[in-house]
Structure formats: structure tokens, C-alpha cells
Amino acid sequence: MRHWLTRDDRRLRRDVIKRFEPSHWTVDFPRGSMACVVSHPGETRLTATATFGRKGDLVGLIFTTIDEAVHVAHRRHAITNYSRCTLRFRWRSIGLAQLDAVNGPSLTIEGRDEAGNERIWYVRLWNYATGSGSDATVELPFDRLMAGFQIDENSERIHVGDISRMFISLVPPGFVDGSQERFSDITEAEVDLSEIECLGSGSVIPINDAFVPEHKLRICTAYDDSYHLTPERVIDSLERLGYRGLLDHYVGMSHYPALDGAGLADPTKTLCLPARRWHESFAAVAQSRGYDVIWSLSMELLEELCPEAWKQRAWNGAPARTGWVPPSTLLSPAVDEAIGYLSRAACDFVEIGVQAGLAPKLQIGEPWWWVTSAHAICIYDEASAARWPVGHVPIEDVRTVSAEQIHVLDRAGALLSSATASIVAAVKQNTPLLQSHILIYLPSLLRSDAPEVVRANVPVGWCAPAFDVLQLEDYDWVTEGLTTSRLNALEVARARLGYALEDCHYLAGFVTAPEHASDWNEIMAAAIAASDAGFREVFLWALPQVLRDGLTVFQGEQEVQAFRDVAFPIELGLNATVEPCFSTTIATSPGGVEYRNADWQQARLRFDVGPCLRSNDELRTLIAFFREMRGNAIAFRLRDCTDFSSSGMIGVPSATDVLLGTGDGVRRRFPLIKHYGEGEERRITRPVAESLEISVGGLPTDAWSLANKGVVELAEAPAADVEVRAGFYFDVPVRFEEPSLRISHKTHLAGELISVPLLEVREG
Secondary structure, three states: OEEEEOOOOOOOOEEEEEOOOHHHOEEEOOEOEEEEEEEOOOOOOEEEEEEEEEOOOOEEEEEEOOOOOOOHHHOEOOOOOOOOOEEEEEEEEEOOOOOOOOOOOEEEEEEEOOOOOEEEEEEEHHHHEEEOOOEEEEEEEHHHOEEEOOOOOOOEEOOOOOEEEEEEEEOOOOOOOOOOOEEEEEEEEEEEEEEEEEEOOOOEEEEEOOOOOOOOOEEEEEHHHHOOOOHHHHHHHHHHOOOOOEEEEEOOOOOOEOEOOOOOEOOOOOEOHHHHHHHHHHHHHHHHOOOEEEEEEEOEEEHHHOOHHHEOEOOOOOEOOOOOOOOEEEEOOOOHHHHHHHHHHHHHHHHHHHHOOOOOEEEEEOOOOOEOOOOOEOOOOHHHHOOOOOOOOOOOOOOOOOHHHHHHHHHHHHHHHHHHHHHHHHHHHHOOOOEEEEEEEHHHHOEOOEHHHHHHHOOHHHOOOOOOEEEEEOHHHHHOOOHHHHHHHHHHHHHHHOOOHHHEEEEEOOOOOHHHHHHHHHHHHHHHHHHHHOOOEEEEOOHHHHHHHOEEEEOOOOOOOOEEEEEOOOOOOOOOEEEEEOOEEEEEOOOOOEEEEEOOOOOEEEEEOHHHOOOHHHHHHHHHHHHHOOOOOOEEEEOOOOOOEOOOOOOOOOOOOEEEEEOOOOOOEEEOEEEEOOOEEEEOOOEOHHHOEEEEOOEEEOOEEEEOOOEEEEOOOOOOOOEEEEEOEEOEEEEEOOOOOOOOHHHHHOOOOOOOEEEEOOOO
């Protein structure tokens, strides 16, 4: 399985599309309100649903010229000229300010005027409507659009040759611009745009239309990052990227809750109307395309929406608060009202899927007791604290706990597992065939500096068969390259909870920001390794980041392994040639002065092993090995008989040979290197593992592991300025230089030397 990050300057398959395609609209709104837009497959129609919490809230129904919300391989081309184009639709609304109202719906157009100055124009839809304020046909001829409340001799014609974005404003009756005054109760509204037509020679634009064949990875979707898109476009995107079968859909923590008049999560309603409509459409489209959906629900809410009594708290009363901006908070497993709320939300989402014809599947995602950055575990909200023994000494730092505090951590784990069990039981009352999943985030739960926290956050109450499927994720360890920690934790978690590998899923991800897109290399490697290890399903987290970064995964007819950890089968003798090569650009001025630029920091080796062949048996061994490596497709180990040790060139290594670096109290990973005087620093990616010796501060240590590509991972980070050194034997990663091997058996028997060039492979 391979991948790349598709760029917008690459040549992509193209098609054409009508402007204002219903599935391509989006929505936006202020926090405290909520909205969605759904398209209706097979119809030229869309429906926008909104809830308003304040009198000044405005929802935008948006069409952008720059199509940034989806994968680059599926974007519309940014054609900013809207001339020779007319948009027509039927408008039917309920619960909104009507078309003929003073603050009724308008079309806001953002762009540039003929002089290139940024401008915003406002088009009152009622000026282009025929019908009533809630049921009308609207026709917008862009070449003749006029701005302003009414059309008269003073109206300004809009320059439509450079439009970047436009949106229809949706406001509640009684709208007061800028007002923060809350309605006594949440106001619900809906508008249906049907019979959508885009006419004229400017109505058709190019669109990228790439399609990736099915591969074996699954995908996670995330409502909090996709709420503004139509579900049809979300499903269309992942289908076009080759993801099939099973989706893991995180319902989020900030956009699904129904709010009360105070702007807090309403314990009696769970899902707001826009979230319900969006997920109904999502489930229906997923089912129609052949997908199954796992509904993923976390014990987490946006903090500003969460009732105070529901929040987990530390020993000093501080609420559990994540590092997101704005922050979310964790719900206490001891608060019956909070767990009841989550149980009803889980029932609602699963029922939406069942009504669409999907199998009932639920994931309880990342349930844990929050541990603050100061290492305080948040098990002291009022409802939780009442359950701990009288005289209990609060845990201020989970890294250092007493025997009595360990007992409390066990009880906290039992409380957490009881809460998750009650959520699953509530759903099973309605859907007995529910398949349950538990998702565990390993880096926060299996901590080497706080080993007892596992008692609270990976409770034995989750042991098989408490859930049908155990799902594991280890994002931070993947992107930080902590391979050994990751693999150890996967085994520890499975062993503690007793789930067979075929009953486990693995979630690989995620890339926090576009500037970290190179992290996809490590993520894909972890995903492929998990698939090869036998996990039942492997998911990428998550679709929004895949779309943002242009990640494209594809699976060939037969996978090619980049490196096979085997040695070249013929021992090199004195007849072998070794050529260290540098790439240096040399420019000579007219006056004869040379200017030299070294393009490579370290040499690349070239070997010719043909002269080493000493018999027909070795010749046959070479031919078989060449075929096994598929010519120059697969790299392998080669022992350079002139340089294979950290001690000089061929000496016996010791733990103090090479300085790998100095500690800073945080860093634990040290790549193996070798120095050649004051010139080259060579990365060693293929050490001989059994020869490796490590010293920290001059003292030999066994508290380390060897990660991929010659990286030493220490069990603990060395203190500042403490030297980390190593000694080792090593091999060179090489491949056959040519895809073919030209050997004459006759000339070889006659003693003629043949050429078999090998080329060093750079691995980092």
C-alpha cells in the first residue's frame, strides 16, 4: 500500500459541473446557534435547518468560488467570473424572517470591483422573488444584479467578474443586528431550496474528478469538522478516495447538543434539530453507497455548553479542561444526569442508523478520568468524591501515589467501567443486536511516569467480553516515532483486557496542522504494520485532515516491500570495489576562480560485487537472490568489509565510541551516527542489533530499545547535558543498481570478471 499528498499543480482527471450544485453548498453560524445543509441525491434541491439562541444570530447558507473544503482531487476550479449566469430556485421557509421583511434574507456577495478593490454587496432576495414571503421563486441574473434594499435609479450594479464568496443570510423573526439578547427558548427554522437551476453559458465550470480504487484501509469521519458540509459530499469524498465498507463516525462534542434557553446542553433533548437532520442524511447516503457506520460518542462536551455539575474536577476544584481552543471538558462517570444524557444521545444516533437500514454499532470513544498538565487526576467532582473513603488524601500528582490512593484509583476505574456499561445497556434495551466498541487512547493512559493511572483509565471492568470490539489508538507515539513504546503498549492493553487480535481495531493518525503533513509517512507506516499484524480493521483518523492535506492512498496489485532485512548472500572479498561518491557543483568564473557547493552532506556508496564471485554455486546464488529482490525493487543489507564498525573502521565496538547527542530532560530518541573526522556525519540506519551497546553519562545501560531505522529509544530522558554514546557494527542498505543482470556462464567459466553494481539506499 502506498500514498502521496496530492498537490493542486498536478495533472488531475477533470470533468465539468453546473455552478451551485446542491451538494456543494455549506453553512456557517456563530457559536450558540447551529445549522446544517443537506442535499437530496437525485434531486436539484437542498434543505438548510437552523436553531437560533440569540436575537442577533445570523446563519449563512454559503457558496464559495474557492472550493477548499474537500480533497484537491475533487475540487471545483476557481472561476471567479459569474457573468452569463442566472441562478433560479424555489424558496420555501418556516421559522425564518420572511423574504419581504425589512431584515429578510439577502444575498451577500464578496469580491472585487472593476478597479480591483475588495467589496461587499448586499442583494435583497425579495427584489428578485415572485410569490409570498415564505414561498416564492427567486431568479438572480448575475449580469443585471443590483445592490441595495430596493432597485431604483440610485442602485449600484454589482461587478460579477471577480466574486470570491456569496451567502444567503438566514435570521429569525424579530432579528436585531448585533444583539446578544437570548430568546427564552431555542428557535428552530428551516428553508428548502428546490428546482435549483443554473442557466447561461457561464453556468458550467471545470471540476477535478479523480477516483481511487478500493483499498483495505477504513476511514474515520468527524462531525465537528464536517458539520458545515452536506453529508452527500462527505460520503462522496471518501468513496472517491477508495475507502469502503466500515466508517467510524465521531459525532463530536460541540455541535450535536440541543441547548436550553441559557445556552447549555439540555438534559431532556440531546440532539439539536440541525444535527438530527444532518445525521439522518449521513446515514441514508452511507447506506445507499454500501457503508456500515460505527457511531462514536465521547464522554466530552465543549466546556461552555456543559452544566457545571457534570464536569470532572481535580482535587482543588479545577474543572477538567482539554487543550483545544475553545476547551472541552470531560463528563464525570459519577453524575447520573450526565451519563443518562450520553445514554440518550447514544440511543438517538444508533436509532438514526437503524432507521436508515444500518446495522447497530456504537463506540464509546476515549472514556477516561482527565489528568491535568500538573498531573492531577480529575476524580473529585462532588458526585465522585462522595464515593471515596472517609479520610482519603486527595491525589495531587498521579505520578506518586500511596497504597490507599491506589485503592481509590481502582474504585475510580470501577466507576468508569460501570458508566460505560450503563450507556451500552441503555442502547441494547432498544437494539439488542448492538455491536459495542470501546476506544482507548494509549499515550494518555499507559504512562511510564504514572504507571498506576491505568487502574482508573483502563479498568478491568472493560475486560472481554464487556465489549464486542476493542479499538486502540496511539497518535502521539506514531508521529513522534516512538515505535517501541507504541508496540509495547498495544500488547499491554490487549493483554490487560484479554481481547484477541481479530476482535481489535487500530486507529492511526493524526496530523494536527498542514505544516506537519509529513507526519502522514509515519501514520501510514503504522497503519500498514497494524494491518499486517492482524488487526481486524485499520482506520485513518480522520477524513477532514485527509481532505485538507490531499492524502491519497492506493493499493497496487502486489505490494512491493521497500527493504527486506536480509544480508547479501555472498561474502565480499578483496576483489570487490567500493566507491564513496559525493555530489558537488563546481562553477568556474571567467577569471578562473572556482566556486564549489556540496549538494550532499554525506557520501553515497557504490559497490561492484561481481568480481567477488568465485564459483558456479555463488553465481547461481546471486541469480536467485537477484530474482528474490525483484531486481532493483527491494533493498537489503550489505557488509562493507572496509568499514563496518563504530570503532575506527573495523575495530571492536564499545559503548562509548560515538557521541549521539546530549540530554535535555525531554528527548529520548537518538539516531545512530558515525563521524569521519570533522567532515561527514553519517546516519547509520542498519546497525547489527546484537552488537549495539549504549552508555548514558559514561555508564553502560540496558534501559533502551532499538526502533526502526537505527534509532535508539531510551526508557527515560537523560538530564540536561548528559552525553549519550553508542558502539556497534553496522551494514549498508543497498539495492541492485540495474533492473537486469547480464551474466554469461561461458565467460564466467573462462575467468572473465563480471560487473554487478549495488547502490546505497538513503533511508534518513
